[in-house]
Amino acid sequence: MGEHLIQRLGIHGDGVAEGPVFVPLTLPGEVVSGTVEGQRLAEVKIVTPSEERVAAPCRHFRSCGGCQLQHASDGFVADWKVAVVRDALAAHGIETAFRPIVTSPPASRRRATFAARRTKKGAIAGFHARGSDAVIEIPGCILLTPDVLGGRDNAHALALLGASRKAALAVAVTASRAGLDVAVTGGKPADVTLRQELAALCEARGLARLTWDGEVIALRAPPAQVFGPAEVVPPPGAFLQATQDGEAALVHAVREIVGDARSITDLFAGCGTFSLPLAAGARVHAVEGDAAMIAALEQGWRHAKGLQRVTGEARDLFRRPLLPDELQGADAVVIDPPRAGAEAQIAELARSGVARIAHVSCSPVTFARDAATLVRAGYALDWVQVVDQFRWSPHVEMVGAFTR
Structure with missing residues (x-):
């Protein structure tokens, strides 16, 4: 295990040492040790930390792939x-x-896409783990607005109804004036039974709109967004x-x-x-x-x-x-x-x-x-x-x- 000096941050937020060798969760000026595997450093240990290094404010930071720079000061x-x-x-x-x-x-992101997967015992919904396809739960996420974070429970329920055991659902949740606007991709084909179950879930959970692989399953209330003096109802999945x-x-x-x-x-x-x-x-x-x-x-x-x-x-x-x-x-x-x-x-x-x-x-x-x-x-x-x-x-x- 050799030592490496982090020279700069790359465009994806990883530290870059001579080589180049990419070292996630590091900062310029830090001396780190580890084992070089290809162009990445494994088993990383911080030998000399940067003055800009801070304690990550979110308890999920080390495992969750949603954030890359919580170890750095806001000013940096x-x-x-x-x-x-x-x-x-x-x-x-x-x-x-x-x-x-x-x-x-913090707590201001009004849209997020959760990964939701069936498991042997039920389902799991959250974000992908850092550098992995595994899904981890993130109940304490400090990035999302509370209502969008609450959409993770809807993603969990949607996985129970319509996810296959082979792949995760992508559940896009957007806050709107009428409630959550939810668009799901990667689910099972929507037959009559699944459509009925999804519509019932939308009603029971008070979702504004539920879209399944491009098909609007239920619309309780138009999920309006405000642009200046106007209210606009975007199509499902719109930017x-x-x-x-x-x-x-x-x-x-x-x-x-x-x-x-x-x-x-x-x-x-x-x-x-x-x-x-x-x-x-x-x-x-x-x-x-x-x-x-x-x-x-x-x-x-x-x-x-x-x-x-x-x-x-x-x-x-x-x-x-x-x-x-x-x-x-x-x-x-x-x-x-x-x-x-x-x-x-x-x-x-x-x-x-x-x-x-x-x-x-x-x-x-x-x-x-x-x-x-x-x-x-x-x-x-x-x-x-x-x-x-x-x-x-x-x-x-x-x-x-x-x-x-």
């Missing part, structure tokens, strides 16, 4: 996440101002920002970037996270590849009061990005692509001449790549707001303010 994690974004931009020769990071508090605090920080940054724009185009609009709040002061054209999300957005707008006109368009922006002539009427553009970024759409934005672009991203690497395209076309990256919705994980989100 905040600085590291900002540095990840700064370094990604620096790799393209871009420097900019960074606003103070906004970090969501939703992880925390209300994080969503508010992103919306605040986007509002500042678009400023007094009177006409805004919102690309990868989802169900209206940005479109509907911005419609309080501007006309908005929302474009999203999922037609069901656009339909939910439009219905939310129709029932809201005090909003300017919102138009929706279902369009695959990877294959058919909006072209410069289609962007001519926009004073500002908001773009919030998935992790892969939006290379084709960014290329068209770079040619468009739109005065202001609010670029929201969940990937520092693709954000920096797309930022470089815009900068080469004459845009300035005025500032970046980093948002940490996924507390204690290596995930990071950001908003960039681009102006001509």
Whole structure:
């Protein structure tokens, strides 16, 4: 067993020693010992701990795979996440101002996907163990809101009804104004008996909606989400920002970037996270590849009061990005692509001449790549707001303010 100096954290939150050798649950500057197995260190012992090392606040941290950074101080994690974004931009020769990071508090995650598995004696529901397919119970999780954590009991009951012994269910639980919105994948085929049992469970447990492998089994009450002045009922499994605090920080940054724009185009609009709040002061054209999300957005707008006109368009922006002539009427553009970024759409934005672009991203690497395209076309990256919705994980989100 040799000793190794942890030089930095990798993008997945593991410590990296010379080699590279990846050492989970370690911090830069620490000296550790262990046995090298491939590119990982096994039987890890901390010889010299970092001053940034803290006692993990959650009793499940060592076994649960849901969090990766509870052993680090809040200040270290905040600085590291900002540095990840700064370094990604620096790799393209871009420097900019960074606003103070906004970090969501504990017990604020309003959605989670539980793993639920049948066992010989019944069922088990929780998260996957660290580095394993095994499912462990996490009754003391400090990441989730209390109602979402309570959804673990529903996942347990759903596994008893409809899980096979061969695979775990994925039970996505989202908090809504009407109760929990639950979407299950990986279950047994829903025959008449199972549908009846699932509908009865939904009623007995007061779920807002229960979806089984894409089929809505029961709808007790529309599971509405609030976007600005509007209430929207997303389709099952639709994307939703992880925390209300994080969503508010992103919306605040986007509002500042678009400023007094009177006409805004919102690309990868989802169900209206940005479109509907911005419609309080501007006309908005929302474009999203999922037609069901656009339909939910439009219905939310129709029932809201005090909003300017919102138009929706279902369009695959990877294959058919909006072209410069289609962007001519926009004073500002908001773009919030998935992790892969939006290379084709960014290329068209770079040619468009739109005065202001609010670029929201969940990937520092693709954000920096797309930022470089815009900068080469004459845009300035005025500032970046980093948002940490996924507390204690290596995930990071950001908003960039681009102006001509």
